[in-house]
Amino acid sequence: MIAVPLDIAADPATAGQDALFEKVAAEFAAPLVRLARAHEADPHQQQDLLQEIHIALWRSLAAFGERCSLRTWVYRVAHNVAATHVLRNRRRQVHRLTTLDEIDLAGETPDVDAELDAGRALQKIHALIQALKPLDRQVIILHLEGLPADEIADIVGISPANTHTKLTRIRQLLAAQVGAGEST
Amino acid sequence: MNSQQLWQAQALDAPRISLAFVRQQSDSLRRWAWRRNAINYVAAVAFLPFFVWVGWSLFSVKPLVSLALLLNLPGFVWLLVRWHKRAASQEQPAELGVLDALKFHRRQLERQRDVRLDRWRRWPAIPGILLLLVARAIEVTPTPWMVIGRSVLLMTLILATAIVIEERIAHRIQKEIDALDSL
Numbered sequence: 001m002i003a004v005p006l007d008i009a010a011d012p013a014t015a016g017q018d019a020l021f022e023k024v025a026a027e028f029a030a031p032l033v034r035l036a037r038a039h040e041a042d043p044h045q046q047q048d049l050l051q052e053i054h055i056a057l058w059r060s061l062a063a064f065g066e067r068c069s070l071r072t073w074v075y076r077v078a079h080n081v082a083a084t085h086v087l088r089n090r091r092r093q094v095h096r097l098t099t100l101d102e103i104d105l106a107g108e109t110p111d112v113d114a115e116l117d118a119g120r121a122l123q124k125i126h127a128l129i130q131a132l133k134p135l136d137r138q139v140i141i142l143h144l145e146g147l148p149a150d151e152i153a154d155i156v157g158i159s160p161a162n163t164h165t166k167l168t169r170i171r172q173l174l175a176a177q178v179g180a181g182e183s184t
Numbered sequence: 185m186n187s188q189q190l191w192q193a194q195a196l197d198a199p200r201i202s203l204a205f206v207r208q209q210s211d212s213l214r215r216w217a218w219r220r221n222a223i224n225y226v227a228a229v230a231f232l233p234f235f236v237w238v239g240w241s242l243f244s245v246k247p248l249v250s251l252a253l254l255l256n257l258p259g260f261v262w263l264l265v266r267w268h269k270r271a272a273s274q275e276q277p278a279e280l281g282v283l284d285a286l287k288f289h290r291r292q293l294e295r296q297r298d299v300r301l302d303r304w305r306r307w308p309a310i311p312g313i314l315l316l317l318v319a320r321a322i323e324v325t326p327t328p329w330m331v332i333g334r335s336v337l338l339m340t341l342i343l344a345t346a347i348v349i350e351e352r353i354a355h356r357i358q359k360e361i362d363a364l365d366s367l
Contacts, residue, residue: 014207018203018207021203021206022203025200025201025203029196029200030192030196033196034191034192034194034196037194050201051201051205051206051209054201054206055206055209055210055213058203058206058207058210059210076280076281076282079282080276080280080281080282080285083282083285083286084276084285084289087286087289087363087364118185118190118193121187121190122190122191122194125187125190125191134282134286135282135283135286138282143188144187144188144191144192145188145191145192146188146192154281155281155282156281156282156283157280157281157282157283157284157285158281158283174187178186178187178190
């Protein structure tokens, strides 16, 4: 837990929001850390982004009226914060961001050892994610989190057809980068 | 193990973020934004009673000067309201999809750019300033031509500097928009 300088007493007005936040923080702790890690290589920046996401989530939960599932809501808010974070910090990015279509699939040689070396495979996935433009980046992260295409389309705000096209490309890229074991 | 399983099996060592911390951060961010807005608006509005007081106290001696000062008031209020409407930052709705969030961010940048490129927004201040110069020429004897000349020069300089600064800011914002479009 992060140390808190002030002890803020529980506010009855935000009790429901607080309870929901506790649920979200516990249930989505791992995906949110993975999201922050996917966007930022630096641990301090990861922590800043993670805090930013949690603050946005707590605020947003006041307006959560079960118009969609809690999972969709959490991912939507978290990915919005992450996308804005990428924009704000793009001056730090020395490399040019690319789209899924710009990555040369033919140039990717399947690494036969990658399946055995999880660390190296993960490194490759992270490198692929960090090279992508925000939208494609969100789609690949949500795919890796195991979300279905329709929910990804809903979170990102693109059409289901476009999402399917992107997912096909993502599966091909992951198969080429990570090697065997990737379902296409 | 496929990439999804690999991804979800990552070792996680990040500390959990507590509710108390989030609430404290959220409160301090809100207080900071409120304080910044309050300072901006109070600083701007503080001029109004000063103008009224000077205008009122000069009314019996130099009615035209006082009229010119009072004429500046609506122009000044107009500028404040217009700036507030067109340039004040808007909070992004939480429920937007990622694509819409990026579009929202772009629209915010466009608003900030356009308000700075709108040179004519200052026109309501011009009649009051001109009348002030004319009033000094008519009501002050002997006519302080040097002072009037210096005032004209100073006002032109201030206006030109403001335009140059704002165009630079607009140019910087445009670069941000271009960078956003390239993403």
